[in-house]
Amino acid sequence: MHHTEHTVTVDAPAEVVWKVLVDVEGYARIFPPTQEVVMLEESPQHQIARLTVDVNGEIQSWVSRRDIDSTRKVIAYRQLENAPMMGYMGGEWRALAIDDTTTQLVLTHDFKPRDPVDGKVAGKFTYAEADEMIKAAVERNSVADLGAVKEQAEKTAVEGASA
Amino acid sequence: MHHTEHTVTVDAPAEVVWKVLVDVEGYARIFPPTQEVVMLEESPQHQIARLTVDVNGEIQSWVSRRDIDSTRKVIAYRQLENAPMMGYMGGEWRALAIDDTTTQLVLTHDFKPRDPVDGKVAGKFTYAEADEMIKAAVERNSVADLGAVKEQAEKTAVEGASA
Numbered sequence: 001m002h003h004t005e006h007t008v009t010v011d012a013p014a015e016v017v018w019k020v021l022v023d024v025e026g027y028a029r030i031f032p033p034t035q036e037v038v039m040l041e042e043s044p045q046h047q048i049a050r051l052t053v054d055v056n057g058e059i060q061s062w063v064s065r066r067d068i069d070s071t072r073k074v075i076a077y078r079q080l081e082n083a084p085m086m087g088y089m090g091g092e093w094r095a096l097a098i099d100d101t102t103t104q105l106v107l108t109h110d111f112k113p114r115d116p117v118d119g120k121v122a123g124k125f126t127y128a129e130a131d132e133m134i135k136a137a138v139e140r141n142s143v144a145d146l147g148a149v150k151e152q153a154e155k156t157a158v159e160g161a162s163a
Numbered sequence: 164m165h166h167t168e169h170t171v172t173v174d175a176p177a178e179v180v181w182k183v184l185v186d187v188e189g190y191a192r193i194f195p196p197t198q199e200v201v202m203l204e205e206s207p208q209h210q211i212a213r214l215t216v217d218v219n220g221e222i223q224s225w226v227s228r229r230d231i232d233s234t235r236k237v238i239a240y241r242q243l244e245n246a247p248m249m250g251y252m253g254g255e256w257r258a259l260a261i262d263d264t265t266t267q268l269v270l271t272h273d274f275k276p277r278d279p280v281d282g283k284v285a286g287k288f289t290y291a292e293a294d295e296m297i298k299a300a301v302e303r304n305s306v307a308d309l310g311a312v313k314e315q316a317e318k319t320a321v322e323g324a325s326a
Contacts, residue, residue: 007170007269072262096259096267099235104259106170106267 002135006142007106010150012157014097017105018073020153021093024049024066030148035059060084084122085130087114107146109138165298169305170269173313175320177260180268181236183316184256187212187229193311198222223247247285248293250277270309272301
């Protein structure tokens with residue numbers, strides 16, 4: 001299992017960043033590759049949603065469970081129904097206050113490829129190839145996802161301040 | 164100027180991580196490349212120290228100023244007297260509580276190479292070469308430095324818990 005952590009400083013209060021993170025249905029607006037988010041189940045402590053995402057030009061779909069800890073401002077997510085190449089995908093979003101106006105936004109991933117069938121993952125790749133492709137995608141998407149949440153939160157903070 | 168942020172989750176309270184960060188003279192023990200740290204000036208809010216470090220087999224030395232914000236648990240550091248290839252090097256160490264027993268440790272860097280003299284940085288490299296070398300070193304050292312602080316803080320937390 002691989003573990004990665006990525007982070008970015010956001011010029012917005014943790015409360016503002018947190019609202020962007022919790023609004024999973026808004027992801028289709030702020031993450032361009034996300035085509036659609038359908039909420040399947042929801043409570044103040046959890047969300048189960050089907051995401052449809054453009055992964056390198058191929059439309060893929062998976063179901064994610066998100067456990068919401070609004071005290072610590074941490075969302076633990078994991079795929080209940082995995083994306084085609086994935087054996088496991090989970091991790092956390094964290095919005096940690098540095099001070100009243102600045103937030104450390106963190107995204108962690110724990111992941112491994114799907115076990116190969118007849119030597120192939122998703123009918124196409126060796127395990128090592130799938131592993132490399134997923135690692136590269138996590139690296140690329142982490143930077144993009146953190147950047148999208150940062151941009152949205154900073155925009156909201158500026159609008160809130162001028163309202 | 165480049166800006167990077169690296170992070171790791173530490174299984175120790177923020178207060179324990181903070182003590183490791185503030186103890187700059189202890190860096191010679193926990194970061195193997197650090198040969199010596201000599202404190203030149205010190206107050207509860209700042210430290211000025213000369214560090215002597217093995218950089219890829221070459222002994223280099225520089226003077227760092229560290230401004231200490233113990234409320235936010237943030238240390239802002241910058242080189243007052245730069246390392247040979249460096250035009251600017253600064254950034255922050257942050258110890259952010261995720262909960263009572265877990266800390267998000269963050270290390271940021273803002274840096275650029277020294278301006279070339281007669282087309283060369285430090286008499287040896289083009290600006291682009293120096294830039295690539297420094298970027299690679301920051302990437303490598305960030306992972307190593309975060310790992311060293313994590314290891315020391317987790318060791319201290321376990322010893323404290325069993326005392």
